[in-house]
Amino acid sequence: MPRYSLVVNATPRLVDASPDMPLLWVLRDLLGLTGAKYGCGIGVCGACTVREGATTLRSCQLTIGEAAGRSFVTIEGLESAGGSAIQRAWLDADVAHCGYCQPGMLLEASALLESRTPPDDAAIEQALDAHLCRCGSYPRIRLALKRAIELRRAGKP
Ligand code: FES
Ligand code: FES
Numbered sequence: 001m002p003r004y005s006l007v008v009n010a011t012p013r014l015v016d017a018s019p020d021m022p023l024l025w026v027l028r029d030l031l032g033l034t035g036a037k038y039g040c041g042i043g044v045c046g047a048c049t050v051r052e053g054a055t056t057l058r059s060c061q062l063t064i065g066e067a068a069g070r071s072f073v074t075i076e077g078l079e080s081a082g083g084s085a086i087q088r089a090w091l092d093a094d095v096a097h098c099g100y101c102q103p104g105m106l107l108e109a110s111a112l113l114e115s116r117t118p119p120d121d122a123a124i125e126q127a128l129d130a131h132l133c134r135c136g137s138y139p140r141i142r143l144a145l146k147r148a149i150e151l152r153r154a155g156k157p
Pocket of ligand 1: 037038039040041042043044045046047048049058059060061
């Protein structure tokens with residue numbers, strides 16, 4: 001079985017896997033990082049979202065063969081990757097219900113904060129549209145995002 005190297009949460013990792021194993025299974029089953037969730041498996045729900053730099057991707061849709069040599073952030077590494085403001089805002093707004101969609105939502109929100117300064121309402125809506133939350137936490141997520149923008153504006157990362 002081939003061996004692949006990748007970086008997860010700033011730590012180099014080696015995994016032995018079939019080339020077509022989805023990154024989501026690598027994270028969960030081989031590396032023990034269970035923050036990314038399996039929801040739909042077809043790229044539409046966002047539960048498996050991870051970050052690559054300032055963008056997000058669906059880890060159920062990327063094979064380890066494609067992911068090799070690249071660097072990813074999962075929810076377990078979000079704080080170290082500059083996610084303190086978004087995490088604090090999430091708690092302030094008491095966002096989470098069941099929590100299943102929340103790792104993906106938080107990573108999407110943090111990527112949004114990284115890529116635009118500050119994101120406008122249209123960008124926030126577009127980001128939320130890409131994720132399914134069966135608990136309907138969207139209004140609180142909007143509030144949390146606005147709060148995180150304020151925290152960043154006040155110089156709190
Ligand atoms: S599990 Fe990957 S998008 Fe739903
Ligand atoms: S908080 Fe339950 S699915 Fe979003």
